[in-house]
Amino acid sequence: MIKAVYSDKAAVVQILTESFKENKSVNYIIPQDGDRTTRIRSLMEYSFDLCFHFGKVLLSQDRKCCALLLHPDKKKSNLKTTLLDLKLITKGIGLGxxxxxxxxxxxxxxxxxxxxxxxxxxxxxxPAHQGKGIGSELLQQIIEASRQDQRPVYLETSTQRNIKFYKDAGFSVYNESMRFGYPLYFLSNN
Incomplete structure (x- = not known):
């Protein structure tokens, strides 16, 4: 596992944009217009920046897989985060x-x-490297590093087939919701 540096941003954003194009949670907040891919890219840029400053951005050794981890207790509101929020609104999710x-x-x-x-x-x-165990390996490394940091890992997924991926890594579903018109599963390794 490699801790990303800021110059890795373009590569991380590209992987996540491609990986989440059809994700229900992402598409729930992104306007479904001709700029959808650009909007998803803006969401991933925003997420990268927040995790880079208030968490961790991690890459697999081969740089084909990445993860954005946020430490919510470390997140601070300041001028920079306000500007990031405004950029997300104007270029990503839209005012509406x-x-x-x-x-x-x-x-x-x-x-x-x-x-x-x-x-x-x-x-x-x-996507060209999915199904080769790269994501599973990175997830295991994230779990171990988080254990050392004494931080359980929490996440949500709206993709049913990902539940087995997470359960195989030791996660369990602790809540489910249909509040947004699609299933949303809450998981933790705690």
Whole structure:
């Protein structure tokens, strides 16, 4: 596992944009227009920046898989994060989706623990290299590093087939919701 440097941003954003094009949670907050891929890229840029400053951005040894981990207890609001939020609104989710996005995030956060944890915001493998165990290996390394940091890992997925991937790594589903018109599964290794 490699801790990303800022110059890895373009590669990480590319992997995640390709990996999450059809993701229900991502497409829930992204306007479904001709700029959808550009909007998803903006979401991934935003997520990279937040995790780079308030968590970890990790890459597999071969740089074909990446993960964005946020440490919510370390996140601070400042001018930089406000500017990132504004950029996400204008280039990503659009002004019309702000309320829906904030409502979704508030709903999700109510199921998170009060103690420090690692939030696995995104993990993705270059689509040409999926199914080779790269993601599983990176996930195991994330779990071990988080264990050493004494931070359980929490995540959500809207992709049913990913549940087995996470369960095989030791996660369990602790909540499910259909609140947004698609199934959303909450998982933790705690």
């Amino acid at each position: 989706n702000v309320r829906k996005t904030l409502s979704r995030e508030a709903f999700i956060k109510q199921f998170h623990p009060k103690a420090p944890f690692a939030y696995l915001w995104f993990i993705g493998t270059d």
